[in-house]
Amino acid sequence: GENVEQHPSTLSVQEGDSAVIKCTYSDSASNYFPWYKQELGKRPQLIIDIRSNVGEKKDQRIAVTLNKTAKHFSLHITETQPEDSAVYFCAASRVEGSQGNLIFGKGTKLSVKP
Amino acid sequence: KAGVTQTPRYLIKTRGQQVTLSCSPISGHRSVSWYQQTPGQGLQFLFEYFSETQRNKGNFPGRFSGRQFSNSRSEMNVSTLELGDSALYLCASSLLAGGSNEQYFGPGTRLTVT
Numbered sequence A: 001g002e003n004v005e006q007h008p009s010t011l012s013v014q015e016g017d018s019a020v021i022k023c024t025y026s027d028s029a030s031n032y033f034p035w036y037k038q039e040l041g042k043r044p045q046l047i048i049d050i051r052s053n054v055g056e057k058k059d060q061r062i063a064v065t066l067n068k069t070a071k072h073f074s075l076h077i078t079e080t081q082p083e084d085s086a087v088y089f090c091a092a093s094r095v096e097g098s099q100g101n102l103i104f105g106k107g108t109k110l111s112v113k114p
Numbered sequence B: 001k002a003g004v005t006q007t008p009r010y011l012i013k014t015r016g017q018q019v020t021l022s023c024s025p026i027s028g029h030r031s032v033s034w035y036q037q038t039p040g041q042g043l044q045f046l047f048e049y050f051s052e053t054q055r056n057k058g059n060f061p062g063r064f065s066g067r068q069f070s071n072s073r074s075e076m077n078v079s080t081l082e083l084g085d086s087a088l089y090l091c092a093s094s095l096l097a098g099g100s101n102e103q104y105f106g107p108g109t110r111l112t113v114t
Helices: none
Strands: A004-007 A010-014 A019-025 A032-038 A045-051 A056-059 A062-067 A072-077 A086-092 A108-113 B005-007 B010-013 B019-024 B031-038 B042-050 B053-057 B064-068 B074-078 B087-094 B109-113
Touching (some): A004 A086, A032 A062, A045 A056, A072 A086, A086 B042, B005 B087, B010 B019, B019 B087, B031 B074, B042 B074
Parallel strands (some): A010 A108, B010 B109
Antiparallel strands (some): A004 A019, A019 A072, A032 A045, A032 A086, A062 A072, A086 A108, B005 B019, B019 B074, B031 B042, B042 B053, B064 B074, B087 B109
């Protein structure tokens, strides 16, 4: 079955710096890759996603890149702010019709220091 | 629209007991997925229900079961509780089945087994 590895497990940056979180997946047929942000004590929320027919997607300060050949995808956050501090989860899904389910990485705790 | 709701929010049980957790999805969403969240393992997929049918199942023992009602509300049941079942149980609803689109998470049920 699918396996998703996420690195690093913790990441500390200064406000204004960039942060990069990387994930690798094992199933070459995976075709949907979302990223979720979970603030302390709150529920996970989708921040950006990418499908396998796209190599990069941006939304303001957040971007995701996908390398299908190497089977890895990354989250890039630029100009980090203290409110970006949270746990970030990557996930991968092999969707065939209505079959498939999300497999999550173990999370990266991002701390942005003012 | 009202968000995903879960009841109860907190639960304390003893080993050997059984427990039932409830999830009400966003109105119009027919897919409900369940996840177990623990500090060491992140988010682990339990199962997905769509239109009252289990579509996918994760790698959990048969003590974990679920069902979905005609109004899309879902319940999960854990029988013969073990200490290792202590976790945050999250449900997520989405429009479509198969983990290919945004999942909206509930606040979770914190289960403590003593």
